[in-house]
Amino acid sequence: MVRNQSVERDPHHYRRILLTGAAIGAYVLAFLLLYPRAGRVVTAGAVVPMAVLGLLWGARAGALGALCSIPLNTLLMRAAASSDWDVMLQPLALPGVIGVIIVGTVTGGLRDLRAETEQARLARYRADARVLESERRFRALIEKSSDGIGLVDAGGNIVYVSPSITTLQGYTPEKLVGKTAFELVHPDDQPQSRARFAELLRGARTVTMEYRFRHGDGSWRWFKGVATNMLDDPDVRAIVVNFRDITERKQAEAEVQRSHAELEGRVAERTAQLNQAKTFLEHLVAASPGVVFRVDLHDFRPTYVSPNVERLYGYTQQEFLEHPTFWMGAVHPDDLAVVLARLKLVLERQADHVSVEARVQHKAGSYQWLDMYAVAEHDVSGNPVAVLGYAVDISERKKAERNLHEARFEAEQANRAKSEFLSRMSHELRTPLNAILGFAQLLEMEPHTPEAAECIGYILRGGRHLLELINEVLDITRIEAGRLELSPEPVAVGEVIADSLSLIAPLAAQRNVQLNTELATPHEGYVLADRQRLRQILLNLLSNAVKYNRDGGLVAISVTETPRGRRRINIIDTGPGIPRDKLDRLFTPFERLGQSAVEGTGIGLALSRRLARLMGGDIGVESQEGEGSTFWVELDPATHPIERLPWPATDRATDPASDPATDAAGEEPQRLRSLLYVEDNLSNLELVRRALAARGSTTLHTATSGRQGVILAREHRPDLILLDLHLSDMSGVDVIHELRADPRTAWIPIVVLSADASADQRAALLANGAQAYLAKPLDVNRLFALLDDSLMVGGPMGRG
Amino acid sequence: VASTILYIEDNLSNLMLVKRVLARRPDVRLIEAMEGRLGVDLAREHHPDLILLDLHLPDISGAEVLRLLREDPSTSATPVAVISADATPGQIERLKADGVLDYLTKPLDVRKLLALLDRVLPVGGAAS
Numbered sequence: 001m002v003r004n005q006s007v008e009r010d011p012h013h014y015r016r017i018l019l020t021g022a023a024i025g026a027y028v029l030a031f032l033l034l035y036p037r038a039g040r041v042v043t044a045g046a047v048v049p050m051a052v053l054g055l056l057w058g059a060r061a062g063a064l065g066a067l068c069s070i071p072l073n074t075l076l077m078r079a080a081a082s083s084d085w086d087v088m089l090q091p092l093a094l095p096g097v098i099g100v101i102i103v104g105t106v107t108g109g110l111r112d113l114r115a116e117t118e119q120a121r122l123a124r125y126r127a128d129a130r131v132l133e134s135e136r137r138f139r140a141l142i143e144k145s146s147d148g149i150g151l152v153d154a155g156g157n158i159v160y161v162s163p164s165i166t167t168l169q170g171y172t173p174e175k176l177v178g179k180t181a182f183e184l185v186h187p188d189d190q191p192q193s194r195a196r197f198a199e200l201l202r203g204a205r206t207v208t209m210e211y212r213f214r215h216g217d218g219s220w221r222w223f224k225g226v227a228t229n230m231l232d233d234p235d236v237r238a239i240v241v242n243f244r245d246i247t248e249r250k251q252a253e254a255e256v257q258r259s260h261a262e263l264e265g266r267v268a269e270r271t272a273q274l275n276q277a278k279t280f281l282e283h284l285v286a287a288s289p290g291v292v293f294r295v296d297l298h299d300f301r302p303t304y305v306s307p308n309v310e311r312l313y314g315y316t317q318q319e320f321l322e323h324p325t326f327w328m329g330a331v332h333p334d335d336l337a338v339v340l341a342r343l344k345l346v347l348e349r350q351a352d353h354v355s356v357e358a359r360v361q362h363k364a365g366s367y368q369w370l371d372m373y374a375v376a377e378h379d380v381s382g383n384p385v386a387v388l389g390y391a392v393d394i395s396e397r398k399k400a401e402r403n404l405h406e407a408r409f410e411a412e413q414a415n416r417a418k419s420e421f422l423s424r425m426s427h428e429l430r431t432p433l434n435a436i437l438g439f440a441q442l443l444e445m446e447p448h449t450p451e452a453a454e455c456i457g458y459i460l461r462g463g464r465h466l467l468e469l470i471n472e473v474l475d476i477t478r479i480e481a482g483r484l485e486l487s488p489e490p491v492a493v494g495e496v497i498a499d500s501l502s503l504i505a506p507l508a509a510q511r512n513v514q515l516n517t518e519l520a521t522p523h524e525g526y527v528l529a530d531r532q533r534l535r536q537i538l539l540n541l542l543s544n545a546v547k548y549n550r551d552g553g554l555v556a557i558s559v560t561e562t563p564r565g566r567r568r569i570n571i572i573d574t575g576p577g578i579p580r581d582k583l584d585r586l587f588t589p590f591e592r593l594g595q596s597a598v599e600g601t602g603i604g605l606a607l608s609r610r611l612a613r614l615m616g617g618d619i620g621v622e623s624q625e626g627e628g629s630t631f632w633v634e635l636d637p638a639t640h641p642i643e644r645l646p647w648p649a650t651d652r653a654t655d656p657a658s659d660p661a662t663d664a665a666g667e668e669p670q671r672l673r674s675l676l677y678v679e680d681n682l683s684n685l686e687l688v689r690r691a692l693a694a695r696g697s698t699t700l701h702t703a704t705s706g707r708q709g710v711i712l713a714r715e716h717r718p719d720l721i722l723l724d725l726h727l728s729d730m731s732g733v734d735v736i737h738e739l740r741a742d743p744r745t746a747w748i749p750i751v752v753l754s755a756d757a758s759a760d761q762r763a764a765l766l767a768n769g770a771q772a773y774l775a776k777p778l779d780v781n782r783l784f785a786l787l788d789d790s791l792m793v794g795g796p797m798g799r800g
Numbered sequence: 801v802a803s804t805i806l807y808i809e810d811n812l813s814n815l816m817l818v819k820r821v822l823a824r825r826p827d828v829r830l831i832e833a834m835e836g837r838l839g840v841d842l843a844r845e846h847h848p849d850l851i852l853l854d855l856h857l858p859d860i861s862g863a864e865v866l867r868l869l870r871e872d873p874s875t876s877a878t879p880v881a882v883i884s885a886d887a888t889p890g891q892i893e894r895l896k897a898d899g900v901l902d903y904l905t906k907p908l909d910v911r912k913l914l915a916l917l918d919r920v921l922p923v924g925g926a927a928s
Contacts, residue, residue, distance in 0.1 A: 426885075426887070427885045430885035430887070430906045430907060431814075431906060433906070433907040434811075434814055434817065435813040435814070435817060435907075436907070437907035437908070438814075438817040438821075438907060439817060439820070441908075441910040441911075442817070442820050442821065445910070463907065471887070474887065474888075485889070731896055733893070734901075734902065761897065764897030764898070765897065768899070
């Protein structure tokens, strides 16, 4: 070590000091070399003179080696304990050595000083100056030290405190010396301090204590004190207290403790919250009607089943958890496969949840319907590992569903029975009616008297009225049974109105009612309807308007547009009008409003309303008593079929590139040369006419009835016949039969058009000789494709 | 006699009515059958020019009669017209698709029946 080496190197320094000490005579007691860090004497020089040293250490003066192990403060205390001595400490400022010289002055020794020589005095003066200088440094050192040293006697009175007390406790040593050590200790700490002190007095060597001490500025400071009982030591005879300000440490500790406490508080609070949540959830699950479960997808083993399973289904949690396949035994054998299949779907990633209804057996034996819903749980790599879900008893719902189903079935059954009954009734009524009307017709053809003619007329009218009634009842029945089939298509409003007016004209003339057709003629525009049924409605409304009119009255038709964009056909009469309170009953079957004198079925309006609604429209009435009524029927507007053409028809027709003449010149000999279209819907006729005009080169023949169609076919023998199935005079099938029966037309390919043919009907039509079937509304491109196709199949062909 | 018509019908008043209507066509002979099977047998035996068929018969249904007639080569080409009180459109369509020439509903429109005869039977007894 550097310091030790220095000591070795320069022993003359010590000698010089010692010599100086010797020069001052008895005053130098000893010098000590200290390592400041350890605070222990490491070496000691000779003590001069031996006699003085003897005063201090008595007979052991020679045993300097012993000093080496005595702590400095003990040494000081020993010195201080001897009341005859003033002890001075002087720091040594020798190179390589840090240490102090302890100088003891015997109070009484001043007398000896007088005897000193001037020279010696001078030397002493010099030494004093050095000592003072050293002492100042030492004090600074001690005062800046954080530790303080005090000596207390057996009564607890302070006999010494080191100067650092001023910094530490804000008192000068003088103020403290003589006071009781406990006086300034915090009252709370006094018992402990006194107890420690008592321990010392009882023989303990050293005690340690922490206590608060009143600072000079009035505040409390924490100190840690180590007290050593040296009362028995003849050299000290005091209790040595080594103390250190630990206020900051205490504060830090308190801070740590506080934050620790706070942390613990928070943990406790959070734990309490979690417990509360857990308790809440447990209560919730326990009280809920649903069992919560978790099933491992690996082996379908339940890894959790909520305890309420016992309350709800009689099984214990353990039964499910201990036996992996236990739950499968509880599921109804017919339902297990479905449940497992759903779980597998999740396992195979084809679904991310399971939703399945299955029967589960209660431990008591009965089966209950459960609705199970579970979502997939995935591991970190996204593989489904389990499903977590709940199962709820839906037995009641199932029961209600079954009851509902049964009730519906019964209602349907009843409805079917009613339909069947009416259908049979209708059939049964027709048979006797056949005889009545049949023979009356025969009689009408025979020569007879005018009286007989009148009678026959009554029979025929009555019979036909009855037939009309039966037909309408049958229609209503079919509508209610959902068996009335409609073929809705765009229908030209003006066309159907003109049609109906011409049919009603004879009746109007007979009743002397004028028909105002002016309003009706220019009505362009289309509605979506079944043409026959729309005509049926209009005829019904028109015949009512005529029948319930006054003599010389007026019936008019107008077409308006409703705010919702529908087309409304109004039939306006000049009849007596209908009281407001009876308007509602008009559309109820067999409400004749007391006008039984007027011939009618009483079911027409009810049927018309059902038909209108079936076509997506409606029917209604506005009436002013004494002024007449307006019955209306409104329907959704439709687009003109020609507007749906995929190209502007006129442009194409005038395009020189597709000049019909050029095409006809034989460049494309395979082209269809002539076509017969049998169709009674004028707008469809117009559509095909324009489409073919754009295509060019094909001659179109049109027929508006089946009979006319057959005649034209024989006459023109077209390459192809387009045949509408719904003709007014003959059915489409009849037309096919007639065409096939005649060798002149038997080979002509027939394409059937219909809006409503079922698959069976289509098959039957094709089997009866039609080549193809096209659905309405007509798709022009498909029509053309078919035309080309039927040509390729090859012109004249015999009936297959 | 120019032509023969077979009427399969079990209702006497209907039979009488048609008989009276046909009286207006003196060149037509009417054969009557009040049961389905008998009707089929008579058709095989007499090769009528037209068969009028009611659908509700005591032994077998009209549809069954139609099937039997179609199966036998000797009657398969004979035109058949149905006269029935069943006016259900579906029924009418179905039978027409099955090859029935016409479907007349009861009560019978006498003019329609006469028109049918004119259409089907050889004019003025030219054939047969």
